[in-house]
Amino acid sequence: MQTEHMARATIGRVPDDKITKEEFHAHELTLRTALLRAQEDLADRDFPVILCIDGPDLTGGDDVFERLHEWFDARFLRSDAYGAPTAHESGYPWLWRYWLNLPPVGTVWLVRRSWTASLIARRSFGELDDATLGPRIAHVQRLERQFAAEGALILKFWLHVDKDTLERRLDKARKKGKWTVQEEEWALAKHYDEGRDVARRVLRETDTEWAPWHVLRGDDRRARDLEVGTRIVQALRHRLDASHASPPPLELAPARPRAPQLAEVDLDARGPEEAGYDRLRHDYQARITTAHRKAVQKQAGVVFVFEGWDAAGKGGAIRRLVRAMDAQHYKIFPIAAPDAREKSRPWLWRFWRRLPTRGKVSVFDRSWYGRVLVERVERFASEADWQRAYAETEDFERQLVEHGYLLVKFFLHLSDAEQLRRFEARREVAYKRHKLTDEDWCNREKRGAYEAAVDEMLARTGSVAPWHVVAADDKHHARLEVLRLAAEELEAATSPRS
Amino acid sequence: MQTEHMARATIGRVPDDKITKEEFHAHELTLRTALLRAQEDLADRDFPVILCIDGPDLTGGDDVFERLHEWFDARFLRSDAYGAPTAHESGYPWLWRYWLNLPPVGTVWLVRRSWTASLIARRSFGELDDATLGPRIAHVQRLERQFAAEGALILKFWLHVDKDTLERRLDKARKKGKWTVQEEEWALAKHYDEGRDVARRVLRETDTEWAPWHVLRGDDRRARDLEVGTRIVQALRHRLDASHASPPPLELAPARPRAPQLAEVDLDARGPEEAGYDRLRHDYQARITTAHRKAVQKQAGVVFVFEGWDAAGKGGAIRRLVRAMDAQHYKIFPIAAPDAREKSRPWLWRFWRRLPTRGKVSVFDRSWYGRVLVERVERFASEADWQRAYAETEDFERQLVEHGYLLVKFFLHLSDAEQLRRFEARREVAYKRHKLTDEDWCNREKRGAYEAAVDEMLARTGSVAPWHVVAADDKHHARLEVLRLAAEELEAATSPRS
Numbered sequence: 001m002q003t004e005h006m007a008r009a010t011i012g013r014v015p016d017d018k019i020t021k022e023e024f025h026a027h028e029l030t031l032r033t034a035l036l037r038a039q040e041d042l043a044d045r046d047f048p049v050i051l052c053i054d055g056p057d058l059t060g061g062d063d064v065f066e067r068l069h070e071w072f073d074a075r076f077l078r079s080d081a082y083g084a085p086t087a088h089e090s091g092y093p094w095l096w097r098y099w100l101n102l103p104p105v106g107t108v109w110l111v112r113r114s115w116t117a118s119l120i121a122r123r124s125f126g127e128l129d130d131a132t133l134g135p136r137i138a139h140v141q142r143l144e145r146q147f148a149a150e151g152a153l154i155l156k157f158w159l160h161v162d163k164d165t166l167e168r169r170l171d172k173a174r175k176k177g178k179w180t181v182q183e184e185e186w187a188l189a190k191h192y193d194e195g196r197d198v199a200r201r202v203l204r205e206t207d208t209e210w211a212p213w214h215v216l217r218g219d220d221r222r223a224r225d226l227e228v229g230t231r232i233v234q235a236l237r238h239r240l241d242a243s244h245a246s247p248p249p250l251e252l253a254p255a256r257p258r259a260p261q262l263a264e265v266d267l268d269a270r271g272p273e274e275a276g277y278d279r280l281r282h283d284y285q286a287r288i289t290t291a292h293r294k295a296v297q298k299q300a301g302v303v304f305v306f307e308g309w310d311a312a313g314k315g316g317a318i319r320r321l322v323r324a325m326d327a328q329h330y331k332i333f334p335i336a337a338p339d340a341r342e343k344s345r346p347w348l349w350r351f352w353r354r355l356p357t358r359g360k361v362s363v364f365d366r367s368w369y370g371r372v373l374v375e376r377v378e379r380f381a382s383e384a385d386w387q388r389a390y391a392e393t394e395d396f397e398r399q400l401v402e403h404g405y406l407l408v409k410f411f412l413h414l415s416d417a418e419q420l421r422r423f424e425a426r427r428e429v430a431y432k433r434h435k436l437t438d439e440d441w442c443n444r445e446k447r448g449a450y451e452a453a454v455d456e457m458l459a460r461t462g463s464v465a466p467w468h469v470v471a472a473d474d475k476h477h478a479r480l481e482v483l484r485l486a487a488e489e490l491e492a493a494t495s496p497r498s
Numbered sequence: 499m500q501t502e503h504m505a506r507a508t509i510g511r512v513p514d515d516k517i518t519k520e521e522f523h524a525h526e527l528t529l530r531t532a533l534l535r536a537q538e539d540l541a542d543r544d545f546p547v548i549l550c551i552d553g554p555d556l557t558g559g560d561d562v563f564e565r566l567h568e569w570f571d572a573r574f575l576r577s578d579a580y581g582a583p584t585a586h587e588s589g590y591p592w593l594w595r596y597w598l599n600l601p602p603v604g605t606v607w608l609v610r611r612s613w614t615a616s617l618i619a620r621r622s623f624g625e626l627d628d629a630t631l632g633p634r635i636a637h638v639q640r641l642e643r644q645f646a647a648e649g650a651l652i653l654k655f656w657l658h659v660d661k662d663t664l665e666r667r668l669d670k671a672r673k674k675g676k677w678t679v680q681e682e683e684w685a686l687a688k689h690y691d692e693g694r695d696v697a698r699r700v701l702r703e704t705d706t707e708w709a710p711w712h713v714l715r716g717d718d719r720r721a722r723d724l725e726v727g728t729r730i731v732q733a734l735r736h737r738l739d740a741s742h743a744s745p746p747p748l749e750l751a752p753a754r755p756r757a758p759q760l761a762e763v764d765l766d767a768r769g770p771e772e773a774g775y776d777r778l779r780h781d782y783q784a785r786i787t788t789a790h791r792k793a794v795q796k797q798a799g800v801v802f803v804f805e806g807w808d809a810a811g812k813g814g815a816i817r818r819l820v821r822a823m824d825a826q827h828y829k830i831f832p833i834a835a836p837d838a839r840e841k842s843r844p845w846l847w848r849f850w851r852r853l854p855t856r857g858k859v860s861v862f863d864r865s866w867y868g869r870v871l872v873e874r875v876e877r878f879a880s881e882a883d884w885q886r887a888y889a890e891t892e893d894f895e896r897q898l899v900e901h902g903y904l905l906v907k908f909f910l911h912l913s914d915a916e917q918l919r920r921f922e923a924r925r926e927v928a929y930k931r932h933k934l935t936d937e938d939w940c941n942r943e944k945r946g947a948y949e950a951a952v953d954e955m956l957a958r959t960g961s962v963a964p965w966h967v968v969a970a971d972d973k974h975h976a977r978l979e980v981l982r983l984a985a986e987e988l989e990a991a992t993s994p995r996s
Contacts, residue, residue: 032929040932062825070817073932074832074863083826086855088586112825319568327560327610328581334572341839357584365572431530434538434571 024222031229032071038236039108043076046105047151047244049236052114053228055159058169060218064159065112067225068232072110078103081112091301091358093403094118094136095143099352104344105151115140116156120202124195133198135402137205142395148210148247149388150346153239156211157228158203159218163192210247246384253390255459260469262455267415271476281320284483288324291490292361296329298494299358301405304486305367308412309450310440311422312472317412317482318363324483330361335370337380347371347381347389348396355400368393372457377449390460397464406493407465410482411454412472416447522720529727530569536734537606541574544603544842545649545742547734550612551726553657556667558716562657563610565723566730570608576601579610589799589856591901592616592634593641597850602842603649613638614654618700622693631696633900635703640893646708646745647886648844651737654709655726656701657716661690708745744882751888753957758967760953765913769974779818782981786822789988790859794827796992797856799903802984803865806910807948808938809920810970815910815980816861822981828859833868835878845869845879845887846894853898866891870955875947888958895962904991905963908980909952910970914945 019027042049051068055061069079080101089097095115103109113121119136122128128136144154161169170189207213214231218224271277295302304321306314322330333354342350348368356362371389375381381389400407414422423440426432443450458467468485472478517525540547549566553559567577578599587595593613601607611619617634620626626634642652659667668687705711712729716722769775793800802819804812820828831852840848846866854860869887873879879887898905912920921938924930941948956965966983970976 029927029929036929036932057824065825066817066821069830071929074813074830075834080829081825083824088855315572319564323564326555326581327563327579331578332567332572336573357586429527431527431534431569434534 018220019222019226021222024226027226031226031233034233034237035071035229036073038233038240039073039076041240042108042236043106045240047153047239048103048105049108050103050111050147050152050154051108051232052111052116052154052156053159054112054114054117054120054157055218058166058173059159059161060221060224061112061159063221064157064218064225064228065110068110068228071229072108076107077110078107079110079112082118083113088357091299092355093399095139095399096352096355098143099349102345102349104341106344114156115143116202116206120195120199123198123202124191133202137202139395139399140206141208142392144206144208144211145247145250146348146388146392147346149250149385151244151246152346153235154211155232155235156206156213157231158199158213158215159224160196160199160215161218163189165219166192208247210245249384250388250391252387253394253460253463255456256463259459259462260467261458262413262451262469265413265469265471267413267418267471267473269471269477270474271478271480273476277476277480280480281483284480284487285320285324287487288321288483288490291487291494292325292329294494295361295406295490296359300493301356301358301403302361302490302493303356303400303405303407304361304363305369305407305409306363306365306412307367307369307373307410308470308472309414309419310443311419311426311435312412312414313475313478314365314412316475317410317479318365320479321482321486322361322363325361329359330363331356332363332365335364335366347385348392351396355405368396369457369461372461373450373453374443376453377446390457393461394464397461401464406489408486408489409462409465409467410485411458411467411469412478412482413469414472416444418473419444516718517720517724519720522724525724529724529731532731532735533569533727534571536731536738537571537574539738540606540734541604543738545651545737546601546603547606548609548645548650548652549606549730550609550614550652550654551657552610552612552615552618552655553716556664556671557657557659558719558722559610559657561719562655562716562723562726563608566608566726569727570606574605575608576605577608577610580616581611586855589797590853591897593637593897594850594853596641597847600843600847602839604842612654613641614700614704618693618697621696621700622689631700635700637893637897638704639706640890642704642706642709643745643748644846644890645844647748647883649742649744650844651733652709653730653733654704654711655729656697656711656713657722658694658697658713659716661687663717664690706745708743747882748886748889750885751892751958751961753954754961757957757960758965759956760911760949760967763911763967763969765911765916765969765971767969767975768972769976769978771974775974775978778978779981782978782985783818783822785985786819786981786988789985789992790823790827792992793859793904793988794857798991799854799856799901800859800988800991801854801898801903801905802859802861803867803905803907804861804863804910805865805867805871805908806968806970807912807917808941809917809924809933810910810912811973811976812863812910814973815908815977816863818977819980819984820859820861823859827857828861829854830861830863833862833864845883846890849894853903866894867955867959870959871948871951872941874951875944888955891959892962895959899962904987906984906987907960907963907965908983909956909965909967910976910980911967912970914942916971917942 053061053065053068065079065081069077078101082097085094085097098111098115101109119128119133119140123130123133148154166189203213203215214228216224216227272280292302304318306318308314318332322332331354335350338347338350351364351368354362354364368389371381371393372386376386397407423436423444426436458469461467468481470478470481470485551559551563551566563577563579567575576599580595583592583595596609596613599607617626617631617638621628621631646652664687701711701713712726714722714725770778790800802816804816806812816830820830829852833848836845836848849862849866852860852862866887869879869891870884874884895905921934921942924934956967959965966979968976968979968983
């Protein structure tokens, strides 16, 4: 399917004939009107349009990017042009800077030198080897699949010129001292054949029905711009008037055969009384402090995820964990239902935005797993949506771990009886009453559905970073377990060998 | 007034008496309930609460910060703990990282090691000299005044212990290998007297009625925490139940005697026809390219501001300006009315967020001047609000220029007759119709009021970065003027001497 598609894209109407200024203006008038009308219709809809304008500068990419700025209504347009990653951006997984800028639904996002262009450039200049290129292409495939599954209309344009034309343009530019020519352009011309081969491979492997490539010759400015505009109008109009065909559903992330299950947890586990508890707590905290300092020195990022039943004591465990770190190095994110701004972006967006930079710690008090827990059970997400979430979170976590983050995940497990006892106690204490809502009581009635959801989560999402399921009926036990496991994971990640 | 206030703060109930665990829990119960109730009431109100917890670690600052996390309802709490600025943060004016995190109205913002603490620490360790300290204290005064004028309730706590106590704590911590002790703490103990003198000066000069200091001894943990909590409840309760006393109005920023005025602009100015125009345009663009490359090499940030009448040609001028730069280095921000998220923060927040990092360019298509133009004339801002905006923008721009940004401001002036002609032409061209709203026609009727507002803006806001008022009745003239002036400013800023 992919090759067939690619062929179609490459064959498409190649603007070889020169177009006169008058012809251009006549076409432009119709085209701009149609573009604006489509953009206006888009404004009320629940999906964004992502337009990637890729290909080296001298092939006309910058010109097309600018022309589209002129044609679209700036009020519903976002645009980002990417160069080499800055030092700050390099502190995050490589796709982070794209996630960060994702536009809300109803808008057009113009992307100059997108994720694909970055891959091609870095491979062409030898900054990436083939062993790294493969996994990164897979990142791109999954990224675009996710965006498409969330509704995005994605169009990718690759502009190219032949070797002679490129060299002629470079010569001309050199003579004029023309500013647009970057160092990279010269290198690209020198390595035209290698660059073309890399581009061919990457384009072929990232050409999909839901994020197709439109490969166009960049020679004739007017013909090229009209062609790009026309294809955008056609695709957008088609999508506005027709229903959306999502990518075929992802296979469920496989269940691991020996994943932890709730039923196996010994909820009778008890921790020591006051004095013994305090001593152990201090010991673990001291170990965490030492290991965390090493993490800061190594500039390693750390992500803690806390999931668990209501009233399982997540907050208390988190407070005792962060006590062992300096406040300037960590940040706690309590995760509730997404707000309007978050709802208008792909669902993982709000977690990408909260990743820690080098040497920092993000603690998630509830997390992306809400998708396969509360959003599943309460039907806030469709079945297709929460089912693909297993693979999407595994993919997300793999990117974190590959980037070098330490990722530690806890699930605090609580018996039904103990939860009831704590709810009732909360009702009695004035300052704890706000922690208890009608919703909490309702959730109790769905214990069975939640247990099934938790077990499925434990089975399908632990292969990148394992789950630590902690018995939480006894607070001392739960807190000490969290501290002990955090200390061990931090020590392992910061030991000289790792 | 300031000294009297400071005296009051220092005298306040100093918790010298030890409090037993039982006493503490009894008080805590009442206090937490009152805090939560106040926080709940705050949620519906249109102001935020800013709580600064300052003072070195061993004085108890970290402990208080954490205790407040435990007491407040996390859902309506934001918190940030600051350390030394990161490399990324250092690329912006020093107050940027605080502006960036400003919370929306209705929430509590807990700030550990705030702007003041940062000043005190950096001066104590000799990273700032006295010549720099003075202006930075003034930044803090104006920052807090602005936040208060926008409605914020600001409480600042400074925790301290005497020299003997600090040394005893350090000894104890050293023996335990305790983790919280940073290098800085040791240095602070060694330079206790200097540190205290710096703190005294800074606290005295930043103690105001609208952002008072509460200076407390940090010795006894329980007494100290109760004291902090009590003061917060009192201040918050008082503010919730009473009306808000804003800071006394700022004096209007003075009008410059020789500021440009609209009436002086020669609107008959005409640029050359096609061929001459193209040649000049290319020349200017080449100069901009060269100078901008130097700016990138120097890692200098550049901010362009475009204001002007509707249909004056801002968009066209901006497109021709950015043509001379590589797309990855600039970003254009079209500024419309603030959205809900922006409205719930101090008005300058949305512009602070759009400042360029090192070596980048932000182009504002309309800007913070909307406050004294459209928001003034259309009465979206109260008179007191737009009047203080002159001084606030001058202060904002001074911080940009002091930080090393090049700031270039244009006002494109258009005659009433030419505007009418362009509006009518827009009505005729299908793809331009969206640029013309009923509002635009309405605004035309208030030409006189807008002219007065523009003249006052030109007079009161040009002392940090001068206004370039450009005659825009002729497009060629206006575009060339913008390019010429941009080239000259960029060249001056990147010449070897500057």
